[in-house]
Amino acid sequence: MCDDIVARYENVSKDYDGVKVVKDLTFDIKRGEFLSLLGPSGSGKTTTLMMLAGLQSPSSGNIYLDRKPIVGIPPHRRNIGVVFQNYALFPHMTVGENVSFPLRARRMHGAEITARVRTSLAMVQLDALVDRRPAELSGGQQQRVALARALVFDPSLVLLDEPLGALDRQLRENMQLELKQLHRQTGITMVYVTHDQGEAMTMSDRVAVFDQGKILQCSAPEEIYNAPNSRFVAEFVGENNRFAGVVEAVDAAECAVRTSNSMLIRAHPSKDLAVGESVQVYVRPERIDVGTTAKSHSNSYLAHIRDAIFLGDHTRLKVEIPGHPEVTVKRNFFGEADNLPAPGQTTVVGWSLEASRVVTR
Numbered sequence: 169m170c171d172d173i174v175a176r177y178e179n180v181s182k183d184y185d186g187v188k189v190v191k192d193l194t195f196d197i198k199r200g201e202f203l204s205l206l207g208p209s210g211s212g213k214t215t216t217l218m219m220l221a222g223l224q225s226p227s228s229g230n231i232y233l234d235r236k237p238i239v240g241i242p243p244h245r246r247n248i249g250v251v252f253q254n255y256a257l258f259p260h261m262t263v264g265e266n267v268s269f270p271l272r273a274r275r276m277h278g279a280e281i282t283a284r285v286r287t288s289l290a291m292v293q294l295d296a297l298v299d300r301r302p303a304e305l306s307g308g309q310q311q312r313v314a315l316a317r318a319l320v321f322d323p324s325l326v327l328l329d330e331p332l333g334a335l336d337r338q339l340r341e342n343m344q345l346e347l348k349q350l351h352r353q354t355g356i357t358m359v360y361v362t363h364d365q366g367e368a369m370t371m372s373d374r375v376a377v378f379d380q381g382k383i384l385q386c387s388a389p390e391e392i393y394n395a396p397n398s399r400f401v402a403e404f405v406g407e408n409n410r411f412a413g414v415v416e417a418v419d420a421a422e423c424a425v426r427t428s429n430s431m432l433i434r435a436h437p438s439k440d441l442a443v444g445e446s447v448q449v450y451v452r453p454e455r456i457d458v459g460t461t462a463k464s465h466s467n468s469y470l471a472h473i474r475d476a477i478f479l480g481d482h483t484r485l486k487v488e489i490p491g492h493p494e495v496t497v498k499r500n501f502f503g504e505a506d507n508l509p510a511p512g513q514t515t516v517v518g519w520s521l522e523a524s525r526v527v528t529r
Contacts, residue, residue: 174199174325174357175220180229182215182381189215191381193229197325197359202351204360204368207378208404213361216378217327220359221250234324244273249318249326253333255310257302263289263313264298270321288320289313291350308339315350325357332367344370365405369393377401398529402450409456409495411449415441415526422466422521425449429491434466435524448527453498455523458485458508462518471495471517473509483508487517 175197182190190212197203205213218224220231222243230237238246249270257266264285271281289295292312302310311331318326328347332340348371351358362368368375369389376386377400385397396402403410413427423437425447433449441447462468474493475486482500485508489495497517499508509515 172199173197174234176232177216177220178230178232180216180219180226180231182212182219182224183227188227189381190219190226193381193383195376195383195386197357198374200355200357201373202348202358202360202371204362204372204375205378206362206365206368206375206405208363211378212381213376213378214329217329217359217361221248221327222246223250247321247324249321249323251311251314251318251326251328251331253330255302255314257310257313257317259302262299262301263294263305266302266313267317267320270317274321284320285316288316291319291353292316307335308343311335311343315347319354319356323356325359328358328360330361330363340367347371369405375405377404379404394525396450396525396527399448399527402448402525402527407453407496407498408450409453411451411492413447413449415443415445415447418443423526425524425526427491431469431489431491433524434521435526436522438526438528441526441528445528450525450527451519451523453484453496454482454500456495456497456517456519458497458499458517459515462516465518466521467524468516468518471515473511473513473515475511476508489517 173196177193177195180190180193181188193216205216207213215224219226222241226239230239232238233246267285267288268281271284286295289298292315294309294312294316297305297309305313332343335343344367360371372389374386375389375392376383377392379400385392385401392401392405396405402408411427411433413425413433415423416426417424418437418441420437423435423441425433425435427433435449457465469489471487471489473485474488477484482498485497487495487497
């Protein structure tokens, strides 16, 4: 195992009553990265995290931490910090006592405990609240206390299981930025479980997309968003328009896909495509142009505007292309909304060859 790998799963599976919730999982966690495990409920992401924490055991396979196998080693001996959605703070203890708990469990001395607690609380900007109890804190402050407790003993990595799920939207968005900033400051490895694609995209160095106990794609957020490798990833992450069709022609420069409604879409070629193969073509709504500029694209079609909804930062159009009645377009350039066609009008919509992503599975 390389020095830049802090943890590794090797052929890890987890069964519950004969049902595999994690299936032959093999992947690495890089030292110092912020990795998000993203997927719907029941996809296996939390079980994957809990096996690393030692709170669940794999049915088969092995997990390594700093090159050492850790299956069978109790959680308190793994040097891993964990932050839960419900914070798991002790209500009868003060903030300082909660944060110092892992240190006292490790039998550290008083002076070192005091110094570490002070440093950890300062990182999350709560050093002034050391003597308060959890009930006297806001939800965001309680989350910071839980994070300080997870960081105080200098763990190899910190695991976070949907830690912002109980917060309101504005506070959740603020905490996302604070958490990412803290990650940059400390350089500690963080593994973050979420079903919220926005959280994953905002904070992560890499995103592992889970479905039915497997990782379908694990890469940088930009690649997950712009180059999904499967139909599930394309439809789960962000918003997409989907066109089903058959490959009519393909070469090194482009491929042509003919839909069932005889619409021809030109796309950037994926590897191993073959003429006659059934595929899905995905186009992000924000990659579609409207009006004069749309005519210059590789894909350009006459469209009927069915609806236009102004949403503040962008306008969402519902357009009908012959054979495809539900195509979504998002336009968010300042001043452009005044020039967009109104419902009932006919215009041209189009997108580039690079904006068409071809997926075979």
